[in-house]
Amino acid sequence: MNIPSRLVEDAVNELSKLPSIGKKTALRLVLHLLKEEKEYTHSLTNAINTLRNNIQYCKKCFNISDTPLCSICSSATRDKTTVCVVENITDLLAIENTGQYNGVYHVLGGVISPIEGISPADIKIAELIAEVQAEKASGEKIKEVILALNSTMESDTTAFYITKKIKPYNIKITTIARGVPVGGELEYTDEITLGRSIIARTIYE
Amino acid sequence: MNIPSRLVEDAVNELSKLPSIGKKTALRLVLHLLKEEKEYTHSLTNAINTLRNNIQYCKKCFNISDTPLCSICSSATRDKTTVCVVENITDLLAIENTGQYNGVYHVLGGVISPIEGISPADIKIAELIAEVQAEKASGEKIKEVILALNSTMESDTTAFYITKKIKPYNIKITTIARGVPVGGELEYTDEITLGRSIIARTIYE
Numbered sequence: 001m002n003i004p005s006r007l008v009e010d011a012v013n014e015l016s017k018l019p020s021i022g023k024k025t026a027l028r029l030v031l032h033l034l035k036e037e038k039e040y041t042h043s044l045t046n047a048i049n050t051l052r053n054n055i056q057y058c059k060k061c062f063n064i065s066d067t068p069l070c071s072i073c074s075s076a077t078r079d080k081t082t083v084c085v086v087e088n089i090t091d092l093l094a095i096e097n098t099g100q101y102n103g104v105y106h107v108l109g110g111v112i113s114p115i116e117g118i119s120p121a122d123i124k125i126a127e128l129i130a131e132v133q134a135e136k137a138s139g140e141k142i143k144e145v146i147l148a149l150n151s152t153m154e155s156d157t158t159a160f161y162i163t164k165k166i167k168p169y170n171i172k173i174t175t176i177a178r179g180v181p182v183g184g185e186l187e188y189t190d191e192i193t194l195g196r197s198i199i200a201r202t203i204y205e
Numbered sequence: 206m207n208i209p210s211r212l213v214e215d216a217v218n219e220l221s222k223l224p225s226i227g228k229k230t231a232l233r234l235v236l237h238l239l240k241e242e243k244e245y246t247h248s249l250t251n252a253i254n255t256l257r258n259n260i261q262y263c264k265k266c267f268n269i270s271d272t273p274l275c276s277i278c279s280s281a282t283r284d285k286t287t288v289c290v291v292e293n294i295t296d297l298l299a300i301e302n303t304g305q306y307n308g309v310y311h312v313l314g315g316v317i318s319p320i321e322g323i324s325p326a327d328i329k330i331a332e333l334i335a336e337v338q339a340e341k342a343s344g345e346k347i348k349e350v351i352l353a354l355n356s357t358m359e360s361d362t363t364a365f366y367i368t369k370k371i372k373p374y375n376i377k378i379t380t381i382a383r384g385v386p387v388g389g390e391l392e393y394t395d396e397i398t399l400g401r402s403i404i405a406r407t408i409y410e
Contacts, residue, residue, distance in 0.1 A: 002301060003269075004268055004269060004270060004275055004276050004277065005260070007252075007255060007259055008260070010252045010255070011255075011256040013252075014248055014252040015252075015253075017245070018237060019233065019237050020230070025225070028224065029223050031293070031294060031295060032224050033223075033253065033257060034256075034257070038257055042254070045250035045253055045254050047216045047218075047219040048216050048219070048220075048235075048238065048249070048250055049246065049250050050212060050215070052239070055239055064209060064213055064239070065210055088236070089236060090232070093232075096207060
């Protein structure tokens with residue numbers, strides 16, 4: 001696309017580096033900004049800059065937070081003896097949205113991937129083990145670690161690695177249930193999922 | 206969605222004011238920015254702010270431009286006697302991309318819409334008429350005005366209004382061809398389009 005303004009072109013190029021935003025969408029966003037008041041552009045860029053400069057991560061679970069300890073870790077009503085291990089913050093938010101979980105979290109910030117050069121040292125596994133050890137030493141110890149990871153090969157490797165590391169501490173390790181989704185049809189469910197859902201069948205009540 | 210950080214929430218709220226960006230997409234963009242280097246966020250916001258503060262519009266055709274006169278209006282090779290009237294800059298860029306047009310443009314910046322309270326005075330119609338008059342007075346006069354507007358009721362009203370205003374100047378007024386799109390199937394073309402394509406049939410060569 002031949003854009004007749006260097007300024008517009010620069011903004012389009014920067015915006016189209018964002019995921020799922022191509023040149024056409026970027027141009028539409030830019031033209032929208034030009035139509036709106038200047039104040040909106042300023043409050044938008046201001047919010048983004050402030051966020052990027054001042055963001056903090058919870059020093060315990062690595063959730064995004066405005067305080068050193070996030071609202072979940074510092075809540076008195078959350079069960080600190082159950083830790084749910086997730087790959088990233090969006091997964092944490094997804095579980096929080098279900099309203100079904102009252103424990104705390106541990107955000108890994110990725111999964112082990114030899115192909116992409118991500119080793120166990122690059123994600124927050126050591127911190128999880130340290131957490132498991134530390135809690136064990138204090139009075140309140142972690143009783144259960146839930147692995148809420150995705151179903152990829154990398155995630156499976158990560159789950160296996162974490163399990164091996166945590167085993168010595170005699171803590172219950174669980175993983176989220178895999179099976180036919182609620183509302184899903186058996187006919188269209190892939191064989192692996194359907195197979196697993198039969199093996200891991202539960203008592204009907 | 207319950208976001209555990211005020212900073213993230215602010216950025217998500219601002220971003221989701223953009224067209225076609227909902228809360229979920231905004232959150233994904235924000236988390237992407239957090240993962241990337243700070244420099245990217247700064248160059249992004251900088252490009253947007255610079256654009257918004259310094260953007261200019263061509264004083265002749267109202268195209269976006271970094272100079273008082275846009276690259277099309279100031280080009281020596283473009284035919285200044287043919288003016289293509291478009292609703293907005295994206296339409297101009299779309300026509301430019303075809304490579305089929307060598308005249309100049311006039312960007313209206315919208316269409317007449319009584320429902321939305323947009324009167325002829327709110328869009329650049331007076332400027333178009335002035336242009337038609339001015340060129341007539343000088344040596345090089347406008348010979349043809351092409352109406353390249355959309356097919357909505359508002360666009361039709363605008364086209365009708367412009368035609369009425371330009372008629373006294375004895376200038377050829379044309380409109381882009383309506384018909385079955387190239388690659389389109391007759392079976393799935395709506396009746397109005399198909400009807401028009403028969404009435405406006407051209408000699409097969």
